Amino acid sequence: MNLVRSLGTVTIGFVEELGRLAAFSAHMARCVITPPIRLRPFIEEVFKLGVLSLIIICVCGVAVGAVLGLQGYNTLVTFGATQSLGAVVGLSLVRELGPVLTALLATGRAGSATAAEIGTMVATEQLDGLRMMSVDPVHFVITPKALAMIVVMPLLSALFIVSGLFGGYLVGVHLMGVDPGSYMNSLQSAVDFSDDILGSLLKALVFGVLVGLIATYRGYKSEPTSAGVSAATTSTVVIASVSILIFDYFITALWGV
Amino acid sequence: MNRSGTRDLIVGLFVLAGLAAIAYLSLSVGGLSFRQPGGLKLYADFDEIGGLKTRAQVVISGVKVGEISSITLDKDYRARVGLNLDAGLKLPVDTSASIFTAGLLGDRYISLQPGGEETLLKSGDQITFVESAVILERMIGKLIHNAGVDEEK
Secondary structure (H helix, E strand, O other): OHHHHHHHHHHHHHHHHHHHHHHHHHHHHHHHHOOOOOHHHHHHHHHHHOHHHHHHHHHHHHHHHHHHHHHHHHHHHHHOOHHHHHHHHHHHHHHHHHHHHHHHHHHHHHHHHHHHHHHHHHHOOHHHHHHHOOOOHHHHHHHHHHHHHHHHHHHHHHHHHHHHHHHHHHHHHHHOOOOHHHHHHHHHHHOOHHHHHHHHHHHHHHHHHHHHHHHHHHHHOOOOOHHHHHHHHHHHHHHHHHHHHHHHHHHHHHHOO | OOHHHHHHHHHHHHHHHHHHHHHHHHHHHOOOOOOOOOOEEEEEEEOOOOOOOOOOEEEEOOEEEEEEEEEEEOOOOOEEEEEEEOOOOOOEOOOEEEEEEOOOOOOEEEEEEOOOOOOEOOOOOEEOEEEOOOOHHHHHHHHHHHHHHHHHO
């Protein structure tokens, strides 16, 4: 009986949390279309979330592409099908690894920082200060952060994929001696614009929404203590990572990308 | 330039780099093309296309001259393959199209052999001389069947 009751408590808590997140998202959506448009903080956030993540994204992209090239070559060489290496590297990067790894990296690099920043603002009562001056903190502080995350994610994902293709080319062609023409050729004939590239961008956009919402929400609702800020950061990384992977499965299952 | 101006410039460059990456993926890797009109569009009916896919190559003497734009089933249950060829390519009307395989397990592609007629194919014309894909299983089946017939005699 107790077990069933605690299951009920957990379920109700989960649904309540989901409802609060939905209300928070609706509030944020209203803020996006309500003037004044806060362009300056938005650009600052694009710089912090996007430009500063650029190096980690490109380095990881090249490394992942290089590993894919190596693994793919070693598997394909047993079938004498090394001319399909471009297709292996390209399809894995475009459909799965590009958007997913970019989102996971951005969660760790930018999402946690966003949650910690907002959480600290809550703990030091800066958001309450804004409210006292009748400035909506969601409009002023939080919306630009979430919006920047949504805009930045597809761009970072595309850059990750291009770096990965470069890494795969580097290992496949220069290290393993695959013919450069057949690498590019199998890459170009395997990857399709409407099937693969659009699906990849859709995934990145959905992940951007997920990370942006979860990071800002966890920060905004954090306890106003130092332990609360650290809990908000941790739960952002955990919840965002898990939901990225779960959503990835469902997007792939529903739209076949 | 003040500090926020520099920052704006860097953000602008970042967004441009991201958009350039998306454009590269779409246009070069993904094969999205905006120059649909202008190319030579032909079609050919095959009895069997094997594993031919859209965006497969069309070659003449091994040189890529275009790609497969569409594969549909026509009313006689033959495969109607649309070919999107480079603009400016001049092909006589008795050009023939064959489906080949690159290597034993490689991709299918179409090879064109230009004929000797004076009149040229126009966009929307049909290539009448076609050679279907060779299906390995069917050939082996035929071989076994023929061998069996020989033994009975």
